[in-house]
Amino acid sequence: MPFTDVRPHEVKELLRQAPVVLVTDAKKVIEGIVNGGVAIFHDGSTYLLDLYSPESRSVQQSETETVITGPHDSFVESLTTNLSLIRRRIKSSHLKIIPCSVGEISKSKVYILYIQNIANPEHVEEMRKRVQRIETDGILDGSILTQYLEDSPNSVFPQFMITERPDVAASKLMSGRVLTIMENSPIVVSAPAAFFEFFASPDDYYQRWALGTALRMLRFMALLITVTFTAMYVSVTTFHYEMVPEALLRTLAESRSRVPFPPVYEALLLETMIELLREAGARLPTKIGQTIGIVGGIVIGQAAVQAGLTSNILIIAVATSAIASFVIPSYMMSASIRLIRFGLIILAGTWGNMGLVMGIALIIIHLSGLTSLKASYMIPLAPMKPSDWKDVFIRAPFSMLTKRPTQVKTPNSTRQTDKKQE
Amino acid sequence: MKEKLQPFHIAILVYTTQAGIVVFTLPRQLADYFGTNGWLFLLVCYLLSAGNIGLIALVYKLGGGRPIFEILEQSLPKLILYPVYVSLASVWLMFGCMIGKKYILLFQMISFPTTNPMFFKLAVDVLIYLLLAKGIYTISKAATLFFWMTIWMSLLLLWFFPSFRWERLTPFLLQGGHDQIKGGIELYSAYLGYELSILFFPYIDKRKKAMLAIQLGNTLLTLNYLSLSLICFGFFSWGQLKKLIYPLLDLLAYIQLPFIERLENLLYGFFLFLILITVVMYWWAAEVTVMRIFPRIKKKGLTITLITVSYCISFIPKTLDEVVSWITNLGYVTIGIAFGLPIVLILVLLIQRQGRESRA
Structure with a gap:
């Protein structure tokens, strides 16, 4: 029987396989179609069918936040899948969701998640306000969303934690933080966040506590190395040779004797090279990426020294700083720290140890002024807890x-x- | 809700404000002015400063935690008060400024003899501006971070234990000194900084033991000074200590590790953190006082003006000696303020109380 012959009261009977509603408002019809629904106009009535089932990537392992032990699933671009990944871990009626939408044109769905009675209601309200305050044509990813939401968007440091891992997201919820997730993005934003939170990895909890503690300490050591090591080299070899003991000084002088540049140029050259390699490696397919690694390794490791462009001790310093920066689990934080390192190298090259200390003081002053969702960023050191x-x-x-x-x-x-x- | 200063942060803030440039010369001054076992004089300074903090606590108690300006303005006409405010602000501004300049000149002498010190001063002043612009709560957070970045240096004193000899302290007490009164006042300026806590009243959580925290900060400083001086007296001997201009730097230069030596070059830099807080707190005090005269003035503009004025003043003394004599003279005035201001406030409060009682 053709559909045109169907009587109005028979329509719902025929369409019972899919959720169908009778709509009388034209706006709702448009909204329904834009959101992937099907509208059927029949005999003066309009029926809206929700047949939306978008294609999405299957749940895979996260590439940016890998762990050795523990769950390997990560968020995908589907909001419903991401929600289910969290719900699977927190089967509580206290897990609440505030639906919002951002983007005048994109109209992307954004959900604010929190656990009632654990999350601070002021934080939830603040987050809701900030999401609703966004006025732009469209936001395409959670990592862009976080830059709209942060307290100081101009700061070099990330103030909200982002993660691709459902286990991390669930643990943030249970510790009382507020999550923001948006459709078409595997990135979940957790707030408030503290500076030191970026140095924790889920692996610390999946492994035994002694190992977890050792790893944490290793990461803070990595922070110190990555921020100061190259800058110290520049400062000592430019201004404070007397700080190097005699035996080491001989090795240092020998390795620097063929280098025609001042240490600060030498260091900046090599640091830039490492950044070029990192960026090339990140943009290229894995197979070519490996080639870049080998070529870079040879150029930096041997050719630069043999050509007399850099000293091999500097290569050790720069490579150690680079490796140390990758030890920091959060890619966002590690990138920020690598960026400020350049400033410190220039300061150390200009005013030696004093320049370095001034640079560190500047970073500390900046960090102590930062807040995350109005909560102090440097907690538990300042304020002291x-x-x-x-x-x-x-x-x-x-x-x-x-x-x-x-x-x-x-x-x-x-x-x-x-x-x-x- | 406006964040309040917690007792721990008050203690740290007081300690970091007090700890400053004098620490480089302190052991020598003790040996020079007070002779053998001169470190004992630190105990006198401690008792005096603790008493002074007691006066501040009394002001806090009698005034019920009201800001000091409010107390003064209730009883005294603005015609008298405003010149006093201006004098207070200028002394604090210049004292902070000279401490900054002395640190810069010392550092220039050690590492950069040919560079114009005013470039460094400008850089340090920019750092101080960034800190000052953020207000007292951020300053206290930065002070806490700077505290952790410097307090570990006290552990370096353990390095000198093997070379420490009790016999170098000699069995004589305070023999061979000279000009004790002048020296005493000079040394007491090593304790200055706690007096600014009288301006903390509006930022204090009334339920907490803030006054005890100020005492604790002062005690921590004394312990630090005592351990340093004791090590210096037992490491260098009295005669040698008198001849060293900057004993702390000589002490640090003694530390040698297989991969690094002459640590004073690096560790001197770490004292910048403490100097920053000392200077910023004096300037903050000056700023708060000027704000009282011009309540509607824009804070940012005022901060920039004050820092520019102080930067210009810091051009006047050229040599380290001149700066030291400025600091000594300003130190006298600051000590006067440290004791005088709480005493005046107590008197005013007592008169106010008497007035209330007679009216009742």
């Missing part, structure tokens, strides 16, 4: 991690009961 240290600078055994972080100002700070007190 020693109770949080056991889950920031070390990874204490789980029996000791009884409280949620102070930064979130949660109404329910107890994570688990302290067995010792029972």
